[in-house]
Amino acid sequence: MTAPITTAAVPPAGAVFPKKHYLNDGTTIRSWLLTHDHKRIAILYLVAVIIALFLGGVFAMVIRLELLTPGPTIIEALTYNRMFTLHGLVMIFMFMIPVIPAVFGNFFLPIMLGAKDVAFPKWNLTSWYVYIFGSALMLWGLITGGADTGWTFYTPYSTTTTTNIAPVMLGVFIIGFSSILTGLNFIVTIHTLRAPGVTWFKMPLFIWAVYATSIIQVLATPVLGLTTLLVAAEHTFGFGFFDPARGGDPILFQHLFWFYSHPAVYIMVLPSMGVISEVICAVARKNIFGYKMIAMSSLGIAFVGFFAWGHHLFTSGQSAFDAGAFAAISMLVGVFTAIKVFNWVGTLYKGAIAFTAPFAYVCGFLFFLVFGGMTGVALATVSLDVHWQDTYFVVAHFHFIMVGAVIMGFLAALHYWFPKMFGRKYPENWALLAAGLIVLGFNATFIPQFLLGNAGMPRRYYEYPERFTALNVASTAGASLLAFGFVIIAIYLAIALRYGEVAGRNPWGSRGYEWDVPSPPPTENFDKVPVFTRGPHEYHDIPEDLAKVGHAS
Amino acid sequence: MASTTTTGGHAHKELGPGRLFLNWAALIVLTLTTFGVSQIKMPVNYHLAAALCISVIKVTLVVLFFMHLWHSEGINRIVFVTSFVFLLVLMFFVMADVGTRFTLSNSRIPPMPRVDQTMMPSGMPPGMGQPPQRRPEGPGQHPGKAGHP
Amino acid sequence: MNEFMRRMLFLPDQASTFALDVDHLHYFVISVTMVASLAVGLTAIAFFWKYRRRRENQATPFISPTAGFEVLAISVPLAFFLLWFAMGFRDFVKLSSPPPDAMDVYVMGKQWMWKFAYPEGPNSLGVLHVPANRPVRMLITSRDVIHSVFIPAFRVKMDALPGRYTEVWFTATKTGRFQILCTEYCGAQHSKMWGEVVVMTPEAFDDWLKEQQRGLVTRQDLLADETQVTPQGSLAQWGKQVAVAQGCLRCHNVDTTAPSTGPSWVDLYQQRTKLTDGREIIADEAYLTESMMEPTVKVVAGYQPVMPNYQGKLSGPDAAAIVEFIKSLRSDRTVPVTAGEEQ
């Protein structure tokens, strides 16, 4: 049953699966649901976000199928409107926001810091329950109330729609709490629980990225919380904070909404960048080029990202002064991203690169980030945005960043850390095939959408003029390829979980701190407080027989 | 009690009841001051500025002494100041927008276009979109009902 | 070159002065984007080939960037981005400051159509006539939710906000018909909220305007007459006006029994009607009024519950007038107030 496995890294001859590890420390459902172990909570999150990804993916496919023809294809207009609302909300709040911080952050942040757990383990578990409760409420509201507002909830449409949106808004509010708890937990952990030797500038870059992300989560989410409450109250009681019919200001809603939702983009993409920094060092077996630049640019993006929200409002009646200020600041985000890209490419220079699935995703990530990021800069160029605002160009741009970059980061992390999390290897050949399919399918899906945007097709269109048909068909075809790639991954990972080759402690020959513990790690992570003497991304003085060191236990 | 702790010293133990009481007295005095100032006759913007200044002083006192930020770890100070900075950022850009928008995008009584009634935005707050003399009068002006003679 | 790039990028016609500025910047930005993506991609591939792993436990040299590289990595992108920002902002300021001699057109969006009106002249539904080579300022508003006027050929877009006006201007350079789309999601028929700009030569436009204004005078006279009719007739008459103003006729047919987004109003009164939940009711005054105030409670079978709630938007007399209007719509006799004419 075992699929053929080829890893470019050291074959772990004689690696044995540890007898006692976090996965078998208690096998009852109760031991999972009441666990305070950050690794188990990470697995709980993993299960939840994979379900969310599946749901969101199905909704996306329904949307793409509907858009196969200019007229009605498989669903009605109202269903279509609900479908893109569902797709947006599920993907953003249930998948993108928690995916990397709450799964891989939870799992690896304490290990990478040499800590036994996050600062507040109970709150960590609470955040998962809050997330589940919020998600359930949101989904319930979306399905029974049939919210059709789009994930942006622009007023006064959202406050006057006949569909019931109050539970959806409350669900978003509650999920926000979970996000705040996670972020808060991480920040405190990073500040107080670093092991001896892990100084600020010896922290792995993934930690820096998660740190920057957590700051955004903590500072931005409450504003969204208040906004959702106001919209829910307004829809239910007719308050009129945002409804001009009662003296409110709809542009104020857009300001408050994007004050969260723009930085939220960085909540999604920054951890992905952190993953790439980790993976690229391990596969290229090379120190990261410009550690400080990458670390500081994470903080820079988090900071500057807060002052850029107004570039979503260029055509909404915002003043030209604000438009100019926001556009100029938005450019800085591009600069910080460019710094990262240069440093990643620089890392490959004189490295020893192994072509494995994680590296394939790194390549995909680099391409999508550069292209998606540059189109983002183009969009922030005010006069160009006037044409592109709310067209498929915007859709394609943010999918390049969110699907392109974030999903590449997620898949790279999943493949790179799969041996550590579950102690087994995935089949490399299948993984490379799936990676190829996904990168290809992704391009085929979204490049036509850039052109659709250029041609002037607005987003959230159920029907469209005939002249857009060809590009829409191309996009739908690409989407099916993409979906197929995901199905392959799901199958081989499910098999590898049980039948994969035993990975051993350090199958990649990585120098990251997390590879010092057995795979899968024991519940306590470390027997005694570890002391790290090397940096996390250093490969110039690796021991001659890294492989043996890697499998010492 | 005399039992100085084993925790190796948060200096904030220096803040004894006396200091706290003093701080409270200052807050009460400031509250009465802001109340008093509000009774003076002067332009409303001056009132706003005075009230905000006094509030900021009061908040500073509460934060520094009641909340022990004066003696706390630096990072807590950074956190709290940062949150206020972001509040101000939000405030600044939104107010800058409101202040510099196309005037008809937020002024209360835009001139009515010389076109027929159906071109009138129905969703106008009371008093908007109509010349002042036609503003609905009397009790319970119904917000959504503008636009019908 | 311009034509080549335009076709490669699937851009629509360039029919305004603004379009050319935008497109040139677009070409510049997109070319640099392509080159940069390609350069990064090719470098990565070259490195990947040159520095592929040769031994399993291969060590690598420790390399970190020089100060020069850091400066370059920051300043080159920054320079490009700021240049684009400057160019883009210059054009944007141009777009948001209409010349003082621009001709005004009032644009109003409502679910789900566009209305246009000239200060002195006619109104029209869905079709906007403008002269070529003359600056036109659109003063945009909305009756219900946010819409957005988008004329791809002009590279112009501006949101229509309820309760306030926004402005945008353009000078059309080509005569012809160009599509207007709504780009701010506004409900069930958002994707059908289309309109058209007809760009005419200035002379043709002036003629057209005069023609229309002549028609308007007669119509306004008629309107003035209508206020003089007997109270009995005026209630249905008034109901029609309210129905027009509230946009009811966008979804309800009043000249044919054919269904639209909502059921036709012709012969509706006292009709036996089946609801989505299977019940059968008679469309009497009570039902008609209820359907305005709580439209989603009793939905006629075969229709979607998309009608907005008019509670608080319609006064009692207005609602009663609409009911009178519906009562007057009978297919078996000539209706005095035929619909379709949206003032």
Add this chain to the structure above:
Amino acid sequence: MQASAVRKMTPEGWLEPPPLPHHYDTVENHQNALRFGMWLFLGTEVLLFAGIFVGYFVFRTYFPEAFEQAGRHLSLFWGTTNTLLLLTSSLTVAMAHYNAEHGKNRNAFWLLTVSILMGAGFLCVKGIEYHDKFVEAALPGKFFHFTEITAPGGPVFYVVYFFSTGLHALHVIVGMSLLTWVAVRCWRKEFSPTYYSPVENAGLYWHLVDLVWIFLYPLLYLV
């Protein structure tokens, strides 16, 4: 929560602190982490109220007359009373923190009780004010039927008023629950120089409630 019964009374007269969680190395580190976490949470609270303050200033710019008129209709007496109540309760909470930290659990208990009562007093006053507003129909949005505000924008003022004070009142209720929880633990003599973080953090939360009110009071009642 798990003030377990197995903890012994020390000679100084307080319970032994609960065991240090396994992932912290020192008590001080644990305390710092808890305090830091609380401050971060307070930061989120500041930003939660940010939106409402921004709304206040935006709508004040649109409808200055309505905001002045409506502000004058609020009861200055009750507003000032409430301010004094909250400030004083902040003092007692700060004193309770001091006492708990020095192991004087009984003193802390009584101080906290007084604070909770003042919080309850605050809510009662708020209730009276709300009642008056309901009687006058000076209510938000579509419920607004208050005749004495003639300038446009009255309904919006009351949205801001009810939403900000409502959200604040909600925080008062949460704060009171937290104070009750630590008061009970004071009664059980759980706090000592090495273990007082719950009192400290509950106190910090209560002070934040105070902070918000310090801004709301002049903005709503005075100008």
